Amino acid sequence: AQSVTQLGSHVSVSEGALVLLRCNYSSSVPPYLFWYVQYPNQGLQLLLKYTSAATLVKGINGFEAEFKKSETSFHLTKPSAHMSDAAEYFCAVFSTGRRALTFGSGTRLQVQP
Amino acid sequence: DTAVSQTPKYLVTQMGNDKSIKCEQNLGHDTMYWYKQDSKKFLKIMFSYNNKELIINETVPNRFSPKSPDKAHLNLHINSLELGDSAVYFCASSRATGANEQYFGPGTRLTVT
Numbered sequence: 001a002q003s004v005t006q007l008g009s010h011v012s013v014s015e016g017a018l019v020l021l022r023c024n025y026s027s028s029v030p031p032y033l034f035w036y037v038q039y040p041n042q043g044l045q046l047l048l049k050y051t052s053a054a055t056l057v058k059g060i061n062g063f064e065a066e067f068k069k070s071e072t073s074f075h076l077t078k079p080s081a082h083m084s085d086a087a088e089y090f091c092a093v094f095s096t097g098r099r100a101l102t103f104g105s106g107t108r109l110q111v112q113p
Numbered sequence: 114d115t116a117v118s119q120t121p122k123y124l125v126t127q128m129g130n131d132k133s134i135k136c137e138q139n140l141g142h143d144t145m146y147w148y149k150q151d152s153k154k155f156l157k158i159m160f161s162y163n164n165k166e167l168i169i170n171e172t173v174p175n176r177f178s179p180k181s182p183d184k185a186h187l188n189l190h191i192n193s194l195e196l197g198d199s200a201v202y203f204c205a206s207s208r209a210t211g212a213n214e215q216y217f218g219p220g221t222r223l224t225v226t
């Protein structure tokens with residue numbers, strides 16, 4: 001079964017600092033991986049998606065993620081945090097067998113002024 | 114012109130009652146989903162429909178019954194509500210059943226007292 005693990009349920013950074021949110025996947029086949037963001041009291045919004053076309057994937061709002069097969073990782077980064085980035089971030093893997101997304105447990109990003 | 118809309122946004126009800134949540138998407142997508150997000154923000158898929166046909170039916174109590182009158186609508190009916198049903202329920206849609214971007218509604222916060 002395919003799964004993702006997000007390390008760190010809470011991450012706090014200062015405004016302008018690097019954002020690094022960690023996600024490791026488990027999959028016996030090349031995975032389809034996603035990062036979604038959930039702002040308070042809202043639904044989820046796609047940040048970016050990995051489909052094996054390129055290992056470095058650029059998303060919206062200045063976020064990017066790098067697929068590293070050797071480390072089974074798909075960490076999300078942003079060079080400079082903004083206050084507006086404060087939200088819950090979810091890594092997800094698409095299971096071709098189940099035809100469904102399996103989400104990680106989420107990481108809450110706090111941005112300090 | 115909200116892409117995926119849900120009604121109601123908030124639902125407070127007593128144990129044992131029956132309630133419904135409605136979802137509509139105007140994106141022309143073929144596939145729709147219901148997710149449950151618990152108090153720890155963990156997201157789990159419940160059901161998915163493709164062109165009105167049930168595709169995914171996770172291990173959800175049979176008190177939960179989805180209904181898709183057409184491919185733009187997916188409603189969720191819950192019988193005999195229990196305290197443990199309290200959660201945020203999200204509807205989502207995607208172009209097809211593959212590893213496509215899913216568009217989420219704003220959620221319905223259900224509180225069972």
